Amino acid sequence: MKIALAQFNSTVGDLNSNTNEIASFINSAREKGADLVVFPESALTGNPPEGLLDCPDFIKAGRAALNQIISSASGIGVLLSTKMISRKNNNHDHCAVLIENGSINGRLVLNEPGCLKFHGYTIALSVSKGSCEKEYLYARPDVYINLCAENYRFKKMADRVERYSGIACKYGIPFLHVNQVGGNGELVFDGSSMVFDEKGNLVILGKHFSEDLVIFDTDSSYQPLPIPKEDISWVYNALVLGFKDYFHKNGFTKTLLGLSGGIDSALVACIAADALGRENVLGVSMPSRYSSSHSRDDARQLAENLGVEYRVLPIEEPFAAYIRLMNGSNETIGDLAEENIQARIRGSLLMFISNREGRMLVATSNKSEAAVGYSTLYGDMCGGLAPIGDIPKTMVYELCNYINREKEIIPVNTIIKPPSAELRPDQLDQDSLPPYDVLDGIIEMNLDDNLSADEIVSKGYDRELVLKILNMIDRMEYKRRQAAPVLKITSDALIEHRKMPLVQRFRRS
The missing domain is CATH 3.40.50.620 (HUPs)
Incomplete structure (x- = not known):
């Protein structure tokens, strides 16, 4: 079976453009002889759709766009994930739909482990960055496909490769990850879709920071590729x-x-x-x-x-x-x-x-x-x-x-x-701040590594300076809440995960 990974740049909320892009990728995959074309999560709505999913008019338009894709898909299987099909307890189920010859031939709620059948193959699916669930073992899948859209983080590519390589080794089957590319709001997606063989070797790698369509043939053998090495150009x-x-x-x-x-x-x-x-x-x-x-x-x-x-x-x-x-x-x-x-x-x-x-x-x-x-x-x-x-x-x-x-x-x-x-x-800046290499070291250890003041001091930093910087970080939350959106490249800590109360009196001493 030939599986095409459609790494494309969606726009959140632009259903018409996304539908046309999906159709274009379907046609290209069909022309290249693919049996199945796979899209990253929420490709139709754009990712992440966030509060649009609570808008009834958007859901209605999204379902119409999905029906347009269903009716036009022929001669090739199409695997899409969407949150617009079913809803339970005010939450939208993340579903994978398998489309072929003008109809949905398979459906799977991705919040739970499961598999779909296609042309005699059992396909395990997920949208999680983490390891697989043991329930997949009972289905004896032939191939594992991950639809998770992973946004870019500097120096995290090797971690991504190691994580997905481990899943391929765990099951002894090919592992395919189709990723989103492009910027949506504060998030930037790098693409870099990947295929690993049953031994965990990286054998196919999509382009970085641009659209791509890569095809994996389950009946072909591939030579291992080197793990991509990030540098400041990324x-x-x-x-x-x-x-x-x-x-x-x-x-x-x-x-x-x-x-x-x-x-x-x-x-x-x-x-x-x-x-x-x-x-x-x-x-x-x-x-x-x-x-x-x-x-x-x-x-x-x-x-x-x-x-x-x-x-x-x-x-x-x-x-x-x-x-x-x-x-x-x-x-x-x-x-x-x-x-x-x-x-x-x-x-x-x-x-x-x-x-x-x-x-x-x-x-x-x-x-x-x-x-x-x-x-x-x-x-x-x-x-x-x-x-x-x-x-x-x-x-x-x-x-x-x-x-x-x-x-x-x-x-x-x-x-x-x-x-x-x-x-x-x-x-000069250093009238008010320490040298930037010192300041950045303290910020990284506190925000990204979550080290305490004592732990940072044990790394050789001056205690009085460490306490001053950490207290400044906590007190400046009111400014950060009023700042312009940023492009998240190095971590979420300052922007999202470490939001401090706007009113609080904790001070380190």
Whole structure:
């Protein structure tokens, strides 16, 4: 039996487009001689459909789209998963449907272990990332197919391969995983659909970060493939794909961002240019009395190197007006309010352009800043997307060096100079924060590894510093709740799994 894995980029809620894409993949699989074509979970609705499943009108339209696929499928089996067929206790059952010759010939609730029969083969099915249930053993399946859409996580590919290889070894049968590709909201799916032989060898691997159609023949033998090795290019490709789909699937084609001459905005500008095309990117420099000449030069040079539109809007006039209004003179006090109002002036200017020109503003804050609240509400946090909000500062440097691997796109000075918000004279980030390699180490151990303060200190970190950083992380929840959505690339901890109460008084000491 020839089984085709349809790795395609669905759009949540776009039933017409998804139906057409599914039909196109069915035709391609049929032309390639496949007996069965398999789609990743929730391919018809787009994944994840979330609250759309509670909308009666969407369910009605989805069932009509499913009937359209059923009526048009002929000469090939089609395996789809959907949550629109049955409902129990206000929960939508996740069902797999086996379509052939204009009708549903098999149906299986995927929340429970089970198998389907097709052309004399017994097929075990699941949508779980975990190991199989023992009940499959009694059915003696010939092949195992997993429909789970796994979103990308840096340095987790080897874990995925090991997990699925183990399942193939456990049952001694081929294991097939068909994955989704593309960005849907904050999630980015890498594709990389896989087939393992009965010995657990990886024998077929789909493309990374692009659509693909791969075919596995149960009667053929295959040579083992090497396990894919991730490097920083995978992160960059994930960010570009997630950025592109976030914009296009939301109906936007143009973006803008503040270009400060710093490394974060430089990285986001490069991602934007690769995702949308340089002609659709606007970089705006908004210098103040505290902006260094090299920052202005670096911002301009980056825009020239990328070929993006570049504008300069000095903020001295509105800043001076605030000082006169609030201080009663032209003299500055030098407090935090004067620093933050500069960021808020910039945010207002960017939102003015966004509204007038129909461009989505993107924020340029990174994960390290988001963790400890080193950003300004209604200032540099403004935007419809924070593409690097899940990227630690140390990884920002890695990505910028990757971008410059062949030629200088990001000015070298941007990469080597000490980072600064430039909101007061001679300001540096490390006036308020430890070196970023230290900060990122503490953040990772706390959020991703779930280590306690004592455990982090035992790794060689200063106790007073560790307590300060962990307390900052907890206190800054109110800022993170108001931040733009981020592309989830490194972990869910800061964004989802470790949400702190908005009102709480626990402090480590």
